[in-house]
Amino acid sequence: MSFWRDTVADVRQVKRGWRWGHRAQVPRSAEEFVPPASSSIYPNDWSRTPWAAAAREVAQKVGLEPVFRSQVRTQVSGLSVLDGLTGPVIFVANHASHLDTPLVLLSLPDEWRRRTAVAAAADYFFDTWWRAVGSSLLFNTLPIDRRGGTLSATPGEVLGDGWSLLIFPEGTRSTDGYLGSFRMGAAYLAVEHGVPVVPIVHRGTFAAMPRGVSWPSRGRRQLTIRFGEPLVPGEGESARELAPRIKQAVARLLDEEETDWYASLRRSAAGQTPDPAGPDIAQWRRIWTSSQSPAVGPDRPRAWGR
């Protein structure tokens, strides 16, 4: 009996210690000694074939969406910006949680959702075959090399094939819910391929499921998402010139979330848009603020309150 009891204890210890079912963690003091990730990236061109798209439609509509809706509440604004567009476009959004991708995809009209691919970190989502297959099938991800600082040729080809792209220009999830610095990849692609950039901001995903958590917290947290006016690269405009415009658009949208459309426009015109990187206060206060779900009014008038 003792042998089996000890075996169970050993298995439990290893399960807990090595976080079975979760991504392994590196102790903070050992982070600088982590070897570079292996360069083997699993190709996923197959994920944009009609068969894979059909399988994804089933996975998203039958699997992902019901689960997502059962765990969080969403409020979508600004979708009308897509009315005048025919695609492809580059969606650019802030990044605070693994909920961001399903939130954006499931907020898009079906015809846009079916033709949108998600740029995902190759070292994170494509390091094992099963992770590559899973994320490709569910979210239509394509690998991006974020360590080298440049995008591989694949996103350009995907845009060229008429797919829209969802890019998180911060390159990683925020550690405190506020906006980090933007990389140049989205602006570069927009200029190179002459496609509009649609800024998106969302709030509440950090509160619902921050880093290190694998499932949304209980209580159906509120998420909000807002689509902004598309930015079209000007004639002769370089990526370096477009990138600040994208960031400014995201910052203004965040301000709009806090105030209202007209107030945010006036502040933007006066150069007084709040810094999206957040106030210079103690880290815990930043996290404290971000861990509050956004308060919203009812989606539609209700006859009786609940």
Add this chain to the structure above:
Amino acid sequence: MSRPGFVLEVDDRTPPLLVHEGLGFRLEEFPLGTRVIYPPEPIASIADVDGAIRDALLDPVDSEPLPALLFPGMRLTIAFDDISLPLPTMRAPDLRGRIIEQVLTLAAEKGVDDVELIAANALHRRMSAAEIKHIVGERVFRSFWPQGALYNHDAEDRDNLEHLGLTEKGEDVEINKRAATSDLLVYVNINLVAMDGGHKSVGIGLASYKSLKHHHNAKTMVNSRSFMDHKHSEMHSSAWRMGRLIKKHVKVFQIETTVDNNIFPKPYDFLMKREWEWSIKDQASALAMRRGLAIAPQKLRHKMFHDLRSVYGLTGINAGEVEAVHERTIRKVHEQQRVKIEGQSDVVVMGVPYLGPYNVNSTMNPILAACMGLGYYFNSYLGQPVVRQGGVAILYHPLDEGFNTLTHPSYVDFYEEVLAESTDPAVVGEKFEQQFATDPWYVHLYRTSHAYHGVHPFYMWYWIAHALDHLGDVIWVGGDRRAAARMGFRSASTLHDALEMASSTVGGSPSITYLHNPPHLLADVR
């Protein structure tokens, strides 16, 4: 690319860490904030080993090339390190055999007929024919063993010892007569740790008790701080004085090698990996091995570990004048083992593995376990010990392997009679050493069987003298209570119990450092 050693600070992301404990290991959850010292990964090794050996012999340091030292009609003696090095035993072919083959090839070309090979085992047990064959290789063994020209050094063979005189401090220098009266003595070593090699090779490996007792005693050992730094070690200072005297009588051509720390071959390689980098396979291997060891009989567990052979890479080879060679050797050893650490801690934790220098193909009895932890691991520092004066050492070992009466007969009496009277190294040395050193039965077993010399357990106890002098308490986790008590220590069931027991010495929230070895590491404590 080899990663350097480093100091981990246990945090909420740290998985349980592997701790060796005899014929097994456990996964320990250390308190947050514990410092864990990881040795560097195996450094780059030499691809062309035979080429490197040839280069070293033909282009030595501060010496003429070996062929120039060889001539017809000369007496050539080749001495080599015994089975206590390296640990674990090297997978064949052994480096020493490959070097000796090249030395003998050169000697044959020069027409040297009078050649003898001596295992420099000092007061260690005689090696068996198979063990010697493993070291020197089949070709050398076949050429010399049947003729009696390949043998173990016998420190009790009065007719074959040569007294070379006294050092300036009055220390007797008495070594193997054949070696002392040779025209050239070639010494082939494997420098596993920084305390090996240099003048210690000939001056200790080929010496007699009369010579060894000058530095193998409690007083010298307490003042060796540390053994891994020969410039600050009383024992090495004495060996160096003796070595310089030997140099006046016999030409020594020293060949020193260093190896990487690639000690655990597959499927045991997970034992060397950093735990947070364990793959699913590594985790499964650890679990399977732990559960397998839990039900395996002692004999099987012993076989499983002791049959393990390591595939070392040669990281350096230098030949020539002893001291010049040794300086280069030490630099390579440091490159492989040195880890810089800031400051001492209140508690040091060490896992004592299944193997030490004195239980190869034998058992790790409680005295050897103490010597491994409080002798080797505790003393493996530069500057100052990892643990502060008056601090606590927590060691892991079951202390339950018992004694092998073939290899360690005098240990049994030392444990039953001497330690029952006193555990103070100075007292036991003063009172009992002579009796054990000259006991005719122990001498007989040393000379004719495979027994460590009668005085050897005293040397083990002197080894830990510095630790006993420095530490406030010693606690064995998972150790047999009676064995621990016999040695003057205490035992605890778990680390948390041990820390609770230690709190009376170092308080309730001590700073803790865990030395994550093997592979061996050298703590450079600032």
